[in-house]
Amino acid sequence: MEIGVIGAGHVGLTTAAGLAAIGHQVCCADGPENVASLRRGEIPFFEPYLAEIVGKQLAASRLRFTTAGEAVRLGRALFICVGTPPLENGEADLSEVEQVAQVVAQEATSPRLVIQKSTVPVHTGRWLQQYLKQHGRADCEVASNPEFMREGSALEAFFHPDRIVVGAESPRAVSLLKAIYGPVISGQFTCPVHDTCSPRGAVPFVAMDLASAELVKLASNSFLATKISFINLMADLCEATGADVQRVAEAMGLDPRIGPAFLRPGIGFGGFCLPKDVAAFVKVAEKFGCDFSLLREVEKVNRERVDRFVNRIRIELGGLRARRIAAWGLAFKPNTDDLRNSPALAVVRNLVAEGAKVRAYDPQATERALAELPALQACADPYEAARNAEAILVLTDWDEFQRLDWRRLKECVSHPLVIDGRNVLSHDQLARHGFRYISIGRVSAGQVAAALTSVT
Numbered sequence: 001m002e003i004g005v006i007g008a009g010h011v012g013l014t015t016a017a018g019l020a021a022i023g024h025q026v027c028c029a030d031g032p033e034n035v036a037s038l039r040r041g042e043i044p045f046f047e048p049y050l051a052e053i054v055g056k057q058l059a060a061s062r063l064r065f066t067t068a069g070e071a072v073r074l075g076r077a078l079f080i081c082v083g084t085p086p087l088e089n090g091e092a093d094l095s096e097v098e099q100v101a102q103v104v105a106q107e108a109t110s111p112r113l114v115i116q117k118s119t120v121p122v123h124t125g126r127w128l129q130q131y132l133k134q135h136g137r138a139d140c141e142v143a144s145n146p147e148f149m150r151e152g153s154a155l156e157a158f159f160h161p162d163r164i165v166v167g168a169e170s171p172r173a174v175s176l177l178k179a180i181y182g183p184v185i186s187g188q189f190t191c192p193v194h195d196t197c198s199p200r201g202a203v204p205f206v207a208m209d210l211a212s213a214e215l216v217k218l219a220s221n222s223f224l225a226t227k228i229s230f231i232n233l234m235a236d237l238c239e240a241t242g243a244d245v246q247r248v249a250e251a252m253g254l255d256p257r258i259g260p261a262f263l264r265p266g267i268g269f270g271g272f273c274l275p276k277d278v279a280a281f282v283k284v285a286e287k288f289g290c291d292f293s294l295l296r297e298v299e300k301v302n303r304e305r306v307d308r309f310v311n312r313i314r315i316e317l318g319g320l321r322a323r324r325i326a327a328w329g330l331a332f333k334p335n336t337d338d339l340r341n342s343p344a345l346a347v348v349r350n351l352v353a354e355g356a357k358v359r360a361y362d363p364q365a366t367e368r369a370l371a372e373l374p375a376l377q378a379c380a381d382p383y384e385a386a387r388n389a390e391a392i393l394v395l396t397d398w399d400e401f402q403r404l405d406w407r408r409l410k411e412c413v414s415h416p417l418v419i420d421g422r423n424v425l426s427h428d429q430l431a432r433h434g435f436r437y438i439s440i441g442r443v444s445a446g447q448v449a450a451a452l453t454s455v456t
């Protein structure tokens, strides 16, 4: 099928590359500068496998980059994947969606299915349908197809999603979306980029009305954020009581009604989506007279995580001024170079503001972080960052931090102290190498053994 994708950011480019890989003919649009660099094969951000798959689809002529006007003229189905950043009051800024609506109204030459993939407030689809009708495009139908991809594993989420949700008012629109995603829904599609990927079971295709589909995304992210803030508060309680949050979370997660995901405490959630979606959800609820102040608490707990962590560092080091600190991780999560609302960067920013000397390493995001925080000393690897450090901080849970040579690190640092803001390292391993290890809400195996002995 001829498909237009408007917006070539994290969601748009992944969607365009994925749709091309499952056999569609895709025109992907963005601003002229982005289009020019994408045509040269330059991907503006890091996402595993994306450069390879975009390159393959360009070479196979199934994907091309163009203007929004051309994408609208050529695509029978149009995916809107532009940004919906937060306004100052927390509401979603829909100006980019409105620009796309104008282009669709001007450029569509025959009926189009306009599919909203950007995260938008409930009833945006209804507004868009109305707008198109008022501008002489009553033959264009609007559908919602909320995106659940996770940066860092975006293509995995495209080819093997947990579910595909669509909201539409006509069976025709639902059928078209089902056809578009056919190979993915069948679960028999072998993802073209992973060597290890094999066909899996069928993917649930969940069709509903427009408004419900629009709510699913904000509700899902708000729920996940609630889980994170809940476990972060549990970590505080565990620290206060001498309990171990990891054990508590493991046992909680075994209950299928709860599940183990998103139950790891740390320095809080960030990124482009979770914080803005929670804020937008509160605004949507307010607009419709529903009190979702529960989520205000979720936001408050999250905001406090960075301060609490920095305070812990301050206490451990007896102040921050002129302290030599190694920061491992800057991106808001692993496998991305995205720094938007990164708690890791917020920690580092606070440390630098208080006069600490921070040597930082991130496998992908160091260069971007330098542009935002020039006082940072960028390092090429974790060992260089740890040189002469009084404390090493783990701020993003990149896998490589679990495979380091701790003997070598012991020789790098001036004080063997690790403060783990992501609870990814092992107390016992670090203790064996002579490091003092502080994590969030956990007790060491040694402490557990001591506690058990004192009980028996």
Ligand SMILES: NC(=O)c1ccc[n+]([C@@H]2O[C@H](COP(=O)([O-])OP(=O)(O)OC[C@H]3O[C@@H](n4cnc5c(N)ncnc54)[C@H](O)[C@@H]3O)[C@@H](O)[C@H]2O)c1
Binding pocket: 006, 007, 008, 009, 010, 011, 012, 029, 030, 031, 034, 068, 081, 082, 083, 084, 096, 099, 100, 117, 118, 119, 120, 147, 148, 149, 150, 151, 272, 273
């Ligand atoms: N990033 C995620 O993990 C994620 C996950 C799920 C949903 N979402 C949602 O998807 C939407 C897009 O997010 P993103 O992370 O891809 O944003 P992004 O900022 O990475 O990409 C948006 C792109 O749209 C382009 N754009 C803006 N106006 C345009 C126009 N008129 N014509 C053509 N291109 C235009 C921008 O230049 C940019 O490249 C947002 O609503 C977001 O909330 C994001």
